[in-house]
Amino acid sequence: MADPDVIAQLMARCALRDQRAFGQLYRHTSAKLYGVALRILRRGDWAEEVLQESYVNIWNHVEEYSAARSAPMTWMTAIVRNRALDWLRRPRFEHGSEDYDLLVEAVPDEAQGPEALLALGRDARALAECLKQLSGNQRQSITLAYLHGLSHGELAQHMREPLGTVKTWIRRGLERLKTCMETT
Amino acid sequence: MKYRNDQIREALAAEYALGTLQGAARRRFERSLKEDPALRRLVTQWQERLAPLDEAARPVAPPARVWRAIQQRVAPASRWNSVGFWRGIALVSTTAAVLLAVSLLTLAPRRETMVVVMSDAQSRPAITVSWQPRQLGDKRLRVRVIGHQTMDPETAWELWMLPPGDRKPVSLGLITTHETQTVVVPAQLQEAIDSAQALAMSIEPEGGSPTGLPSGPVLYQGQCTKL
Numbered sequence: 076m077a078d079p080d081v082i083a084q085l086m087a088r089c090a091l092r093d094q095r096a097f098g099q100l101y102r103h104t105s106a107k108l109y110g111v112a113l114r115i116l117r118r119g120d121w122a123e124e125v126l127q128e129s130y131v132n133i134w135n136h137v138e139e140y141s142a143a144r145s146a147p148m149t150w151m152t153a154i155v156r157n158r159a160l161d162w163l164r165r166p167r168f169e170h171g172s173e174d175y176d177l178l179v180e181a182v183p184d185e186a187q188g189p190e191a192l193l194a195l196g197r198d199a200r201a202l203a204e205c206l207k208q209l210s211g212n213q214r215q216s217i218t219l220a221y222l223h224g225l226s227h228g229e230l231a232q233h234m235r236e237p238l239g240t241v242k243t244w245i246r247r248g249l250e251r252l253k254t255c256m257e258t259t
Numbered sequence: 260m261k262y263r264n265d266q267i268r269e270a271l272a273a274e275y276a277l278g279t280l281q282g283a284a285r286r287r288f289e290r291s292l293k294e295d296p297a298l299r300r301l302v303t304q305w306q307e308r309l310a311p312l313d314e315a316a317r318p319v320a321p322p323a324r325v326w327r328a329i330q331q332r333v334a335p336a337s338r339w340n341s342v343g344f345w346r347g348i349a350l351v352s353t354t355a356a357v358l359l360a361v362s363l364l365t366l367a368p369r370r371e372t373m374v375v376v377m378s379d380a381q382s383r384p385a386i387t388v389s390w391q392p393r394q395l396g397d398k399r400l401r402v403r404v405i406g407h408q409t410m411d412p413e414t415a416w417e418l419w420m421l422p423p424g425d426r427k428p429v430s431l432g433l434i435t436t437h438e439t440q441t442v443v444v445p446a447q448l449q450e451a452i453d454s455a456q457a458l459a460m461s462i463e464p465e466g467g468s469p470t471g472l473p474s475g476p477v478l479y480q481g482q483c484t485k486l
Contacts, residue, residue, distance in 0.1 A: 084426065084427040085425070087427045087428060087473065088421075088427065090461075090473050090474075091419070091461075091473060092477060092480075093421075096425060097333065098326075099425070101326055101329070105320070105321050106318035106320045107313075107318045109318070109319050109320070109321040110318045110319045111313055111316050114316050123322065123325050126321055127325055127328050127329050127332075130333075131329060131332050131333060134333045138473065138475060138477075141468075141470040141473075144303060145303045145306060145307055148310070148313075149306050152306075152310065152313055153276075153306050160278050198307075198310070198311050199311035199314055202308065220277050220279050221277055221278060221309055221312050222312060224278055226279060227279055227281075245274070245279060246270060246274075249270070249273040249274070249277065253269075253273070256308055
């Protein structure tokens with residue numbers, strides 16, 4: 076992964092319509108963002124489509140980045156995530172729960188969850204520690220929603236629990252996560 | 260629509276960042292985000308909190324066709340903002356504009372002068388900037404605004420220089436809409452500006468960019484030419 080300062084500088088040049096800087100930005104970030112899109116969409120052709128839309132969006136709105144006051148990768152990742160979620164939720168692409176059961180079982184690597192994060196930076200460790208303090212159901216519903224873009228309804232079907240229960244896990248889990256991360 | 264209750268705002272920001280806020284509620288929330296900076300900050304905080312989960316995602320190089328498709332969509336039909344523009348391909352209109360700029364200058368003959376003709380997206384010259392290279396101490400840019408231009412209220416025009424290489428833009432300060440004006444070059448930039456690749460002007464909030472980098476749309480830009 077490239078240095079966040081390098082990414083921020085390239086983005087500043089993109090704001091001045093420097094297309095060469097945009098090419099470098101793409102080279103530094105596209106593998107990461109394609110990985111994020113693939114994880115949510117599970118299909119290469121969809122992920123390519125979303126990646127393309129996302130970079131056009133990044134180019135067109137890059138001057139808004141400095142107002143976002145977030146890390147450059149977080150800003151770009153949010154664009155990709157939003158595009159991917161929009162794509163997933165177009166009515167004709169609705170999945171049945173069976174698809175998701177298969178999908179989720181087919182990707183054991185991310186099921187490692189908190190442990191995999193321990194090897195990473197300080198922020199990641201804080202998140203991993205706090206995820207561990209949630210109940211198993213809270214942790215599972217939050218990570219499945221984030222990593223694979225599952226909706227409340229899809230989570231309820233996948234976890235075989237009533238919709239209201241899943242919604243409560245997520246809401247309480249997020250509250251606890253925030254409290255925990257503010258104190259570590 | 261306004262979300263007034265703090266607890267609700269926090270919960271919606273969290274579920275938006277998580278991805279579980281959907282359908283009409285998501286669209287309504289996105290509309291509120293546009294006009295509610297405090298709400299945007301809550302979302303950013305949640306995005307930052309959850310971002311480490313993305314660090315565990317395996318990077319996968321996308322097929323080359325993705326970049327080709329992106330390039331086709333961002334490359335302009337005209338050449339004004341192409342790579343070549345920044346790398347020194349002269350436009351016919353720029354040449355004409357340089358001549359215009361020269362005619363506008365009142366200079367001692369035979370002295371080297373740096374000239375920048377900043378143009379708009381249609382390559383129409385809008386502002387000329389000139390200065391004496393290698394002059395240190397009291398270095399001033401002569402700025403000439405072409406035609407009668409207006410600035411929107413509560414905005415500012417900020418002048419930027421692009422250093423050579425891929426370094427980030429550096430602010431030269433704010434300018435006005437006055438036809439002729441001078442800008443004193445900050446001491447630490449007096450040498451650097453002689454090797455600047457290009458100048459640009461962006462629209463910023465009153466008082467200039469809050470971030471030290473261009474944060475608003477770039478209205479005019481032009482490459483530096485030594486005459």
